[in-house]
Structure formats: structure tokens, C-alpha cells
Amino acid sequence: MAKLGFLMAGACALVLAQASLAAPADQKANEAAFDAGVSSQDQMDWLKTMSSAPNHVGSPHDKANAEFILAKFKEWGWDAKIETFQVLYPTPISTTVEMVAPEKIVLGGQEPAVPGDDTSTNLAGALPPYVAFQGDGDVTGDLVYVNYGLPDDYKALERRGIDVKGKIVIARYGAGWRGLKPKLAQEHGAIGCIIYSDPQQDGYGDGDVYPKGGARPDFGVQRGSVADMTVYPGDPLTPGVGATADAKRLDRKDAVTILKIPVLPMSYGDASKLLSRLGGPLVAGGAQGGLPIAYHTGGDGKVQVHLAVKSEWSLKTVYDVIATLKGSQYPDQWVVRGNHHDGWVFGASDPLSGNVAMLSEAKALGGLWKQGWRPKRTIVYASWDAEEPMLLGSTEWAETHAAELKAKAVIYINTDGNGRGFLGAEGSHDFQHLVNSVAADVTDPQTGVSVAERSRAGVRVRAYDKIGQVSEAALAAAEKGGDLPIGALGSGSDYSAYLQHLGLPALNIGFGGEDESGGVYHSVYDSYHHFTTFDDPGLKYGAALSKTVGRLVLRVADSDTPPQRFGDFADTVSTYLTEVKKLAEDRRTEDRKREKLLTDKAFLLASDPTKPVAPVGAEAKTPHVELAALEDAVDHLKAAAAAYDSAYADKGGKLDQARRVKLNAQLRDIDQLLLDERGLPGRPWYKHMIYAPGRFTGYGAKTLPGVREAIEERRFDDANVYAGRTAKVLDAYAARLEAAKATIEGK
Amino acid sequence: MAKLGFLMAGACALVLAQASLAAPADQKANEAAFDAGVSSQDQMDWLKTMSSAPNHVGSPHDKANAEFILAKFKEWGWDAKIETFQVLYPTPISTTVEMVAPEKIVLGGQEPAVPGDDTSTNLAGALPPYVAFQGDGDVTGDLVYVNYGLPDDYKALERRGIDVKGKIVIARYGAGWRGLKPKLAQEHGAIGCIIYSDPQQDGYGDGDVYPKGGARPDFGVQRGSVADMTVYPGDPLTPGVGATADAKRLDRKDAVTILKIPVLPMSYGDASKLLSRLGGPLVAGGAQGGLPIAYHTGGDGKVQVHLAVKSEWSLKTVYDVIATLKGSQYPDQWVVRGNHHDGWVFGASDPLSGNVAMLSEAKALGGLWKQGWRPKRTIVYASWDAEEPMLLGSTEWAETHAAELKAKAVIYINTDGNGRGFLGAEGSHDFQHLVNSVAADVTDPQTGVSVAERSRAGVRVRAYDKIGQVSEAALAAAEKGGDLPIGALGSGSDYSAYLQHLGLPALNIGFGGEDESGGVYHSVYDSYHHFTTFDDPGLKYGAALSKTVGRLVLRVADSDTPPQRFGDFADTVSTYLTEVKKLAEDRRTEDRKREKLLTDKAFLLASDPTKPVAPVGAEAKTPHVELAALEDAVDHLKAAAAAYDSAYADKGGKLDQARRVKLNAQLRDIDQLLLDERGLPGRPWYKHMIYAPGRFTGYGAKTLPGVREAIEERRFDDANVYAGRTAKVLDAYAARLEAAKATIEGK
Secondary structure, three states, X not given: OOOOOOOOOOOOOOOHHHHHHOOOHHHHHHHHHHHHXXXXXXXXXXXXXXXXXXXXXXXXXXXXXXXXHHHHHHHOOOEEEEEEEEEEOOEEEEEEEEEEEOOOEEEOOOOOOOOOOHHHHOOOOOOOOOEEOOOOEEEEEEEEEOOOOOHHHHHHHHHOOOOOOOOEEEEEOOOOOOOHHHHHHHHOOOOEEEEEOOOOOOOHHHXXXXXXXXXXXXXXXXXXEOOOOOOOOOOOOOOOOOOOOOOOOOOHHHOOOOOOOOEEEEOHHHHHHHHOOOOOOEOOHHHOOOOOOOOEOEOOOOOEEEEEEEEEOOEEEEEEEEEEEOOOOEEEXXXXXXXXXXXXXXXXXXXXXXXXXXHHHHHHHHHHHHOOOOOOEEEEEEEEOOOOOOOHHHHHHHHHOHHHHHHHEEEEEEOOOOOOEEEEEEEOHHHHHHHHHXXXXXXXXXXXXXXXXXXXXXXXXXXXXXXXXXXXHHHHHHHOOOOOOOEOOOOOOOOHHHHHHOXXXXXEEEEEEOOOHHHHOOXXXXXXXXXXXXXXXHHHHHHHHHHHHHHHHHHHHHOOOOOOOHHHHHHHHHHHHHHHHHHHHHHHHHHHHXXXXXXXXXXXXXXXXXXXXXXXXXXXXXXXOOOHHHHHHXXXXXXXXXXXXXXXXXXXXHOOHHHHHHHHHHHHOHHHHHEOXXXXXXXXXXXXXXXXXOOOOOOOEEEOHHHHHHHHOOOHHHHHHHHHXXXXXXXXXXXXXXXXXXXXXXX | OOOOOOOOOOOOOOOHHHHHHOOOHHHXXXXXXXXXXXXXXXXXXXXXXHOOOOOOOOOHHHHHHXXXXXXXXXXXXXXXXXXXXEEEOOEXXXXXXXXXXXXXXXXXXXXXXXXXXXXXXXXXXOOOXXXXXXXXXXEEEEEEEOOOOOHHHHHHHHHOOOOOOOOEEEEEOOOOOOOHHHHHHHHOOOOEEEEEOOOOOOOHHHOOEOOOOOEOOOOOOOOEEOXXXXXXXXXXXXXXXXXXXXXXXXXXXXXXXXXXXXXXXXXXHHHHHHHOOOOOOEOOHHHOOOOOOOOEOEOOOOOEEEEEEEEEOOEEEEEEEEEEEOOOOEXXXXXXXXXXXXXXXXXXXXXXXXXXXXXXXXXXXXXXXXXXXXXXXXEEEEEEOOOOOOOHHHHHHHHHOHHHHHHHEXXXXXXXXXXXXXXXXXXXXXXXXXXXXXXXXXXXXXXXXXXXXXXXXXXXXXXXOOOOOOOHHHHHHHHOOOOOOOEOOOOOOOOHHHHHHOOOOEEEEEEEEOOXXXXXXXXXOOOHHHHHHXXXXXXXXXXXXXXXHHHHHHHHHHOOOOOOOHHHHHXXXXXXXXXXXXXXXXXXXXXHHHHHXXXXXXXXXXXXXXXXXXXXXXXXXXXXXXXXXXXXXXXXXXXXXXXXXXXXXXXXXXXXXXXHHHHHHHHHOHHHHXXXXXXEOOXXXXXXOOEEEOOOOOOOEEEOHHHHHHHHOOOHHHHXXXXXXXXXXXXXXXXXXXXXXXXXXXX
């Protein structure tokens, strides 16, 4: 569902100190045999078949794809089955959006056919543009342009005297997750919401539009889910438990993740007809988009819109394909790897490009199996259904099998849509070095160097050419040829339940940055034609993804002890704490400045009387947060991690079997110690104290979320409470490392 | 001609240590009487008359305006005359620009009438869109979009395999001065150049377009001069000497400031027809503008343009109005103050809004004179002609009267177009505190607080709201209620010859930031209607400008010793030196990074093979510059300035007349010590070692230019030479301050 925020993950393994995790010779041979089983042509064939018809949840082709995948797994020697769930999944009966004043113009409807894109010419059975889990309704009202529709946008509007009560808002995609826009509109009293793709970021501002290029054409629309996943993902009716046939379900009206107001997505071709007619003041500078007009806020009654959505709300069947290769030595230690198979329409890029890469891995692993190889640990592959409406297939499976997963799973490795370009990786930082080690051993299809080396070059050149933002840490690592940092996981794909609800370490992997899949994201044009023309011609990066993830799976499955490096995790958490302290200090400075500006009436004096902007509102001062215990815990973690890593590097290769078993047991669930069962404030489903999707960023991660978001949102009591809780989980983690070190040392 | 880069200048005078320059009681009374003579209604009447017909150089109405101004000065009791010069000034006989492939579309021509803008309906005698001092020619060629057409843009194009040899370039206005674009195009081998206004900065991206709002409509065109003023301004045929009737003149072909290739300006309505058809690769990210298309570089032969300009190159007569009020005590010490009167078409904002404010000052000073007041120093007011083609009127007068000006002038104070908003000030930093003191005593028309207080509020709010860029120094000063820094002078208005050629201290003053004059800059629509609707309704800021500049004139003219504070100059120069050292250090770091990137082939590895970007070119390493003497000189200056300021604060009020005369003589020409008669590298006309227009910024100032530009342009020998020369002038300046201090102390 989500595009990986494609920066680089990079690698090394040439530095001597890191050699301890490099692949041994027999593993190298096994990986070479694995690579021989990976075929871009296979992936192209499967992609063409699987993306040949609409494959959204409940569609015949989605079920057919699940059965196709099941058959393939079986053919390749896997123990495979389909598990089903019954989930709430609304599909539109009717969608209406039209301007009714100053003139009547009917908008919306299905996206048109595009010459050369064969599947776009036959949309029978395809979903029209809509967003799942909006609130059905039929409203007419004044239109207000709210820019990205995020909290700062409402503050800017308020200072300009614009409110949205009783009105319909139109927000552009971007800057924060889709679902936050109607949620915040609803909270501000709006009666409806339109979300459109602005061409500045997602249209001609991004390149030539489809079909000349890959960027979004003026009639392209982004579908998506607006279920409030910041509270919990998965089936809205079964929070925390699997949506099995006999599960206890909430009444739909009590499901807090379903919005209350009608919402529709829109193309910029349609949006321009509305935005060009808006009255009211000019927008604040940053809200001007890429349409050839001066953007206005509206809200003056000039433009009236009629918006109506009616959905069919029955339960639908979800088809998760689950396939297993049983471990020879540690059958009750599972390496879990998944990618979803449902799309919004044809879903060639999202998700099928990742799914066919996963199938290549499965075929190659099956080939090894047939040659007699047996993994030490059990390998579980999952092709999820119903990711698009809000991670339903993966979440319901995780909730159903929670106890077993917590008792057995070693890691969850996810992919989603894939494309041409650079390796991107996010996840649990104890596996950061493993990702880098693998990246050093996979060849980039375009340059012939390792994907790690290309990533480092990319980071350095982007910094030199001032393209985008490159973190100082990434640049420093790239320049010295070291491990590139991996990102933190927020949400937007199927890892969420495994990481944030169950506490498994997780990775999310993909290539991208040179593809143009963003231009057809969640539209009819995310097709085989677009994908093989603009995103990954020849699926060379599909094969690279298989080789990358295959290595991750093999190295975890076949290692004596899974290859974690805890110093990376400790250093990263230390960085997060530094950020949080800086955040609090910056807030205090800003608080002082704001108070003085208000006292001095500076906002009034600086405001243009012909375009008045009211002062910002007064705010409580940000106090100092009680961080001593958290600082101590981070120190504890750093010391324990360094000591463990050093002890393992010295003696980890020579453990006797009893100590090996004990050590593995100590480490297998160490990441689960990062959970606090009470969860985060207002959203107990999210239990991880280090990684969470942001309440106001959505897909974007917030790290040390209990503390960081409390400071950001001025919940200062929560900040103190969660500083303490976060300290506790880190202390427990550090203590476990100390115990594991003692095991290594025979104590 | 130039828009003041409107930041704020701010003020204080409440801080005790600064009280020494505050106006004494009798001066306050005199200033109140002066204010009573300033009338917004006068300014509106004069503006309407003067902007009623085209008033470019050589037009009947331009001459009529000079005569009108002359008559007014005489009516108000001034000793006034018109001085004429004979200057080269080309006017177009024919301008042709058309697309000839892939289809024929005729472009260009005069701007159309706009309903409600009366003067736009009668354009008899108006200049069509053109740029002065381009090179006549008739060319047809392939079109290349070069973004802003500055050095970095050519580097970006070169890395994408695009050159402009034998082609016509189209550059957008912005990021650097107009004339650099065709000059650099010519240097890169282009045969013609189009400069257009992109709507991202100058059109709907800036607000509602005229006549609904004040922003540039799609048919608006910016005229201007492209004479290469980075070498010298003024008449191209008479560098360094006045263009009197009998002056020795260069042959036109030998005048280096006249370009060799034909150039025309263009509206974005026309430019979109060309840009939307260009082939070639997509532009690099930053070159995408505000038209609703994906911008391409062109250069692939797809779009062919025919561009032809033929001009009439006779000498034209320039009418400078010079008016004097003779000083009673120091008649041979002159306060010179000017604003030009020629426009591109009607010129309501640029320059007449500033000229009518100057006339208000002249009327008010005339009123004081009639009441018996006599300034201690001689006041010289000048209404310049021919500023637009490249500061001709002011430069020729300065060159003609150079010896007398160097012997008598105390300061040159300039204004140009004015508008609603915040005070902007640039100039010689020994007068920074005077500007701040005056700003503390002038009331802002919209808020009722002083313009200084409003400026400080503006700086603080812009920083808080993250609008534009606010320097740390300005923010710190605004927060503590201190003097706001004034900017350095580059070029773009009539101060240039006085400051950079003659070495007089100079100030350039104006209000702006809330006007919309940028949207009609140098177009037919810079009209009375636009100005009184969108720029300064009621000319309230015209009156504020008169009160501000009037105070500056009065305080310099009537002071015992002109109110300079040398510590401000010393501190500012010290800041510049810090910047130059950082520049050199940053360059060395960049050099090292670039070399390593090239060695590692990182550019090749990071480049997208489908959109190849070649590595940057290798460059010589930036060596350490011999800055020791310059560092010592700055230390010397800081010590001498602090000592002088302190001595004057202690004893400056109690000097006997002999010492006063001696002191004034020592200080009157102190700024002239900042000249080196050999001038800057390759441009000996520019003699000032502290302030210059940038060779690659144009209007934008470069400070410590001999050193800074040499480092930027990798002329490392020049850097060492000019570090020494700059040190020498600063040492001389410091020594003069020491001598002046000795005078105060009776030594």
C-alpha cells in the first residue's frame, strides 16, 4: 500500500570488524544456487497473469490469484494452504461529486482508458475511485481548500479567519497520510472531504504524464483506505483478535476506525475546476500548488459542492496464502516473510511486483529443498490479502496466531511494490548490519557494483548535488564506506502487526527511486504496461529484490544464532533520545519566542492589514520532561549491547550446543521486551515503545513515540509517564543482553 | 529600475548607548515642520500627471516631466536647472519572435489593453517589449531552456549532454540579474536569447493576476536593460567620463557593455507555447517552473525559433534636473539625494512613486527655507533621466562632476520605486545607525508604531512563521530591540557611480513587501491605476518615504558633524571577512568531496542510466588565501572605530570650531579611502574594495568583492592580490579614524 520512502540503505562488510557476520563459504554456495533459481522472466509472466484483471478484496481475480499462488507454492514443494477471514470491507454502490454553484459541473467517476495501456480499456468489475472506510453520507456545502489538511494547515486557516464547520474540505495528497485528512476535517466540523492529487508533486511537476511518461495524468485518481489506522489497523470490527468466522464483532457504529463523513478522492483535472473558482483570501505561501492559478482558501460561499457516497458494507472473505518449509534443527523458530496480493485495481506495481519477487524466492528455495537443502529454522511465506483496505489479511492472521508467533517467530520480513533504483530498507536496528551485509553481496542490475556500493554513491551524490535531504549520519557512513542506516518503521504495509503489536523484529525491503510508479499509485494505470515501461522494465530489480530478501531469509534461517548486532540498535535509540531532548529544548525556545511575540503584539504589527493574519494562539509552556531514567536506560543499553557484541564476536562461533540453545532462546524474543502491554496513549493496540506510526504523520514513523508525541502534542503528563515506561523496556532489553553475554561466557 | 530586495531595516534609539545620535529638540521641531509640508495628495496628483504618458528616454513626456520637476523646484525656492547629456540609447525599429517549427506561431508584440487600466488603452509612443543594449540580429535556431541561465544552470545542462552552441536559449527571469542571462548565453555560444517571466515567481504563483489582483498576467512582459553593467554602467560609449556633447566616444563596436546577440523579453503566455513543445530530457528538479507542463531542456531540434531585433542607435538627450539649497555654514559640503524620472512605459511605481516622494521632500524643504531655515550644508536634489537603460543620467552626471563631488559630497541618498510595507535600507554601514534612528522617529501609516518597531516585528514574525530567510543577525537585533542591519549595495539604481566609482557613502531607501508592483515591473501595467489599487493606495507610504529620507537629509545637512557610527562599519566588515574565510573553507571541503567522488566514480554509479547525468568536471583545489594582512587590518579597523566612537560620544558635542572644521574635513571623504584606483579585476570602473555588484549576481551585492569573487571564480592569484589591497584601504580608513580621534582629543 505505501511507497517505501526510498532513500538508500547501504552496506559494507569490507571493514574487518564487521566480518563476523559475513556469509561463510557454504552459505555463499547455497546463495549462489538460490540466485540460479531466481528468474526475471518468471516474474514477468506471473505479473502479467496476476495483473490481468481487477484484484481488489472480494473480486474473483483476487481469489484466483490466491489460488494461483497456492498452486505455485505446492508445485515448488512447500507445505501450503489458504487461510480465510471474514472482514468488514465496504465497496461503493454509488459515488457522487459535483459542483452545484456557481455552476453545475459533474465530476468524478471511473478513470478513462489510455491508449497503449490494454487493461485500462476493460474496467469491468473495477472499483471506481473511492476511499475505503469513509462514512457514507450525502452532503452539500461550501468548499474550503485546506492544503494538506494537517494540523498546521488548520492553524494557518484559523489565523486567516477561515473555519470548515459545516463545510466540505478539499485537501491535496501529500505531507501526511491520506486518512489523517478526512479525520482532521471531521474533527474540525467539516461535513465532507475531497482528497486530490496536486500536479506539483504528483503530475506534470513530477515529469511527463502517462502515457508519454510515467507521471500522473490529469484524470488519474489515487484510491486508498482512510480507516484510522493510527488507532489500530486490521478489520475495524475485530480489534486485537482475528476476524475468524465466529469472532466477536463490534457493531459498525462502534468501530472507531471508520470515519463519519463522506470522502472521495479526485483527479487534478477535476480539482482544478473547483479550485480555480474558489473565493476567499489567497492561501498562505506554502499552500500554493501546481495548478496554473492563484490558490484561494474558499469558504466564502462561492463554490458549493454536492458529495455523496453509498457503500455496500457486508463482510468479505480474505484469502491469505501461507506456505512453510519446515526447519531441520529449530523447527519452532520461524522466519516469516510476506507480501500482499490484493490491489486497488490491477495492482501491477502495488503489490504484485513485490509478490512476484517473493514467488521467485519461493521457487528458488523450493529448488534448494529439492536438492536436499533443509533450513535450520522453519521458513513461513505469506501472500496476504486485503492489505489495501488497512492491512486486514496480515493483521487478522497475526492476531489469530499471536501466541504461536510470539513463541516461535524470529523475524518478520516484508516487501510491497518494488521498482528500479536504490535499495531501501527500514526496520529493527538490531538487523541493520545484516541488511548491509546482504546489500554488499547483491549485484545492482544497472551498474554491476553491489547494491550497497551504489547506495553509498547515491547518498554522496545526492548530498553533493543537494538533491532532497540526506542525513548527516547517512552521509558520514557513505563517505567512510560503512553501514548505511536503515529507517524506522511507521506503517503502510503488512509489518505493522508483527512489529508494533507482537514485538517481532521486522524489516521492510524494496528497491526504488528511479521508477515512476508514484504517478499511477492506486489508480487504474498501475498496470503491467506502466510497470514494464516505466517502473522496472524486464523486472531486473524484481530479481534483485528476490536475491536480497532471499539472502536475508537464508542467513536468518540457517545461522547458528540469528545475525543481530545490538550496538546498532543501542546507537540508534541513543540518537532518538538526543532528538527528543532537542525537540523539547526547541519547543521551549519557541514557547518563549511566541509568548514574547504575543506580549509585544508583533503579529499584529507585522500583519498586512489588507490580508490580515491573526496572532498564533497562546500555548502552555513546555516543561522539562523527567528523562533521567530514560537516559540511564540508554546508557545501560549501550554498555550491554557493546559488551554482548564484543563477547559474541570473540566466542560466538565456538559455543557448545547447550549454550547455543540457551542463547538462542534468550535472543529469540528479545525484541518483544520492547513492548509495554498497556500500549501507547489512546491506542493500546500499539505496544512498541520504540517504533510507531505517527498520530499525525500516519505512515511516517515516530520513534520513542510515547515520549516524543507527548511533547509534540503538549501532553506533558504522558511524556513523563512514557519516559519511565520506555526506560523500563530498554532496561529489560539491556538486562537480557547481559544474561545472553553471560551465556556466551559460560556463566 | 531595481526592486529593493525588501527586507527590513529597523531601528532603535531607545538604547541609551545610542542616544548620542538622536535628534536634538530644535531638530525635532524642524522635522515636525518638515512633515507638515509632506502631502500624500500632492504625490497622487503629481503621480497621475507624470505617469499619464510613456516617459522612456527620448519620449516627449519624459522631457515634459523633467520640465515639470524643474518648474516645481523653482516654485519651491530651489536653485534648479536641467543638465543634459548625449547618450547612446537604442530604441527598437522592429522586434520579431516566432516559432517556426514544429509549427508556425507568431509571438511577441505590444502588451494588450486591460479593462480598468486607462493608460493601457492608449499605447501610442510606448516602447514595445524589448531589452536595451542587446545586439541587433536576425537568427533562427533550435531552442534550449536554460532555467535561470546562470553558471550553475549551464553546468547542469552540460552534465545532461545539452549545449547551446548555435542555438537560441530561453531563460526565465529571476535568481540573478537580467543582463547576465544573455551575456552568459553569448559566452556559451548561443545565437539569441529570450527571457520570460515564469508564473511560479512572477504570475499566478505570486497571487491573483492583473486586473483581478496585482500579479503579472499571462500577457505581461518585463522590459529592461541588458547592458553589461558588471563592467561599467552609464553610457556604453563614454566609460569613466561624462557624455557631454563634445566627449570623446568609443565606436559602438568597441563598447564592451553592448551584447552581440539579439535578445527579447517574453510573457509566460507566449513562453508556454514554446516550452510545452520542447523535447530533450526533463529538466533537473530545480528548473521546473510554474507552467502546467513537465519542463524539458529542448535542444533536440524539435522547436525552432526565429528571433530578430533591429534598433535605432542614435544618441539621445538625457534631462537631469539638478536643484540646490545652499548651505549656510558648510556650503562646500553637499548632501546629494536622487531618484530617477524615466520609466519603461508609464513608470508609475518605477520610478515615479519614488520621484513624487522626493518632490514632497523638496516642497517641504522649500517650505522650511521660506520660513527662514537654512541648512548648514548644501542640499543637492537630482531627478535623474535614463536610469532604466543602465543608470545613464546619474552616472554621466557623476563622471562629469567627479572632481567636485569627491571634493564636496558628504553622502548620496537614493530612492527608486516605493510601495506599501516595511522599510528597506541598504548602504554604507557607517550610516546604519542613522537609518535606524530615523526609522524610530517615522510613524508607520498602517500600524501607528514607528517603522522601526514594525520592521522588528516583521523580522521576528517572519522568522517565527518561517517565511523567507531571516538572517541570524537581523533576528538577534530585532529580538533585543536594537538596530537592524542594513544591506550592502550592489547595483540596480542610481547610487552605483557615487558609491562604487567615486567612493561616497551612499544609502538606498524604500518601503515595500506588501505592494504588488513586482507583478507589473517594467510592463505597460506599471500604471497609476495599478499603483493606487495594489501598491500604495493613497500614497501613504509615499509620505512615509518622504519623512524618512527628509530626516536623513536634514540630520546629515544640519549636524555639527555628520552622524556616522564607525563601529557598525567595522563590525560589518568583520562579518564579511568571516564569511569569506568560511567560503574558502567550504570550497576546500567541497573540492575534497568532489575529487573523492570522481575517484570513486560515484557520479556514474548514482546516475539513472535512463536519464544519465555526467560527473561534475574536475576543478583545481582551492588553496589557502593569504589573509593575514586583511585580518590585521580588520582588527585595526575595529579598534580604531571603537575608540573613535567612544571619543566622539564623550567629547563630540563640545568641540571648538577649529577642531570641528578639522574633524569634518577628516571624516568628509573617509569613505573614499575605501577605493583602490586600480579597481576590481577586469572592471576598473568599480573601485570600491568593500561593496560591488556581483559579476554573477548583477544587482546583488558582493562584499569584499576583490577577494570573495576571486575565490568563487577560482582566480586564486587575484584573491591574494586583492586581500592585500583590501587590507591597505581598511588600514588607511582606520588610520584616518585614529587621526580624527586625535582631533577630538585636541592632539
